[in-house]
Amino acid sequence: MKKIxxxxxxxxxxxxxxxxxxPDVLRAYQIATDEYYDEYLREQCIIDLLKLLRQQKEH
Structure with missing residues (x-):
């Protein structure tokens, strides 16, 4: 799962x-890329950012 x-x-x-x-997107990006934060929180931010990125690509 980690490789995903x-x-x-x-x-x-x-x-x-x-x-x-x-600002919320920038904060999520900061959390996702910083190993200081809890792994679960980082994964949730990655999921949210990936969803947002895919939506942006559709438009």
Whole structure:
């Protein structure tokens, strides 16, 4: 399962410029990329960011 989140995070990092510059999105990105935060919280942020990124690509 960890490899899935690593690939998702890589996709988010590579396409971060397509995410909106909303403070909540920026905070989620910060949590997702910082190993200081709890793994579950990081995974939830990765999931949310990936969903948002996919929505942005559709439009």
């Amino acid at each position: 989140f690593e690939r998702a995070l890589k996709e988010i990092e590579e396409n971060g410029d397509k995410l909106p510059l909303d």
